[in-house]
Amino acid sequence: GDSVTQMEGPVTLSEEAFLTINCTYTATGYPSLFWYVQYPGEGLQLLLKATKADDKGSNKGFEATYRKETTSFHLEKGSVQVSDSAVYFCALSDRGANNLFFGTGTRLTVIP
Amino acid sequence: DAMVIQNPRYQVTQFGKPVTLSCSQTLNHNVMYWYQQKSSQAPKLLFHYYDKDFNNEADTPDNFQSRRPNTSFCFLDIRSPGLGDAAMYLCATSRDSQGPETQYFGPGTRLLVL
Numbered sequence: 001g002d003s004v005t006q007m008e009g010p011v012t013l014s015e016e017a018f019l020t021i022n023c024t025y026t027a028t029g030y031p032s033l034f035w036y037v038q039y040p041g042e043g044l045q046l047l048l049k050a051t052k053a054d055d056k057g058s059n060k061g062f063e064a065t066y067r068k069e070t071t072s073f074h075l076e077k078g079s080v081q082v083s084d085s086a087v088y089f090c091a092l093s094d095r096g097a098n099n100l101f102f103g104t105g106t107r108l109t110v111i112p
Numbered sequence: 113d114a115m116v117i118q119n120p121r122y123q124v125t126q127f128g129k130p131v132t133l134s135c136s137q138t139l140n141h142n143v144m145y146w147y148q149q150k151s152s153q154a155p156k157l158l159f160h161y162y163d164k165d166f167n168n169e170a171d172t173p174d175n176f177q178s179r180r181p182n183t184s185f186c187f188l189d190i191r192s193p194g195l196g197d198a199a200m201y202l203c204a205t206s207r208d209s210q211g212p213e214t215q216y217f218g219p220g221t222r223l224l225v226l
Contacts, residue, residue: 004154036217041219042219043217043218043220044155044204044217045217046214046216089154089155099169100157100204100215101154102155103154104153104154105154
């Protein structure tokens with residue numbers, strides 16, 4: 001069945017450091033891939049998405065590229081800020097499915 | 113701003129006492145979802161409505177029910193909460209479920225069972 005495996009946290013970085021959060025997936029079809037972010041006390045917000053192989057999603061300085069050959073969708077940011085502290089969820093949705101399959105989330109803390 | 117609203121943000125109930133969580137949306141989306149998220153776990157889909165058509169996940173306990181009286185509102189009813197039902201409950205909406213549509217989430221309701 002479909003599943004998402006996400007890098008375990010928590011991750012603590014200094015401001016302006018480079019961020020990578022790994023995400024790999026298993027899917028029977030051709031899924032769309034998402035990164036959601038959950039800031040303290042708030043709901044899940046869509047950060048970026050990619051709907052087909054080699055697509056790159058980007059938003060707020062974050063990027064992720066849909067790699068079919070390695071079944072991966074790693075999240076990257078070149079220079080993190082304190083305001084990026086949150087929990088990040090990788091997720092997939094298979095075509096025709098009614099469900100988002102989530103990873104377990106990675107908590108990021110950025111210190112000044 | 114168009115959004116998904118959940119009330120209350122925090123709910124405390126007693127073991128076995130029925131409780132209802134509320135979700136409303138101003139996005140005019142035809143699909144609404146309820147997820148359960150336990151501590152340090154991924155959100156897990158309980159059920160969803162496609163318009164008025166109710167779709168229950170196979171492993172959702174009978175203790176959990178849902179109502180959708182109109183497009184804007186959806187309720188989660190827990191008939192007899194147990195200690196294991198303490199969790200964050202997330203409501204989400206999407207325009208259509210016939211494909212990988214983006215889902216928009218509310219802030220969640222954290223349920224505590226005493």
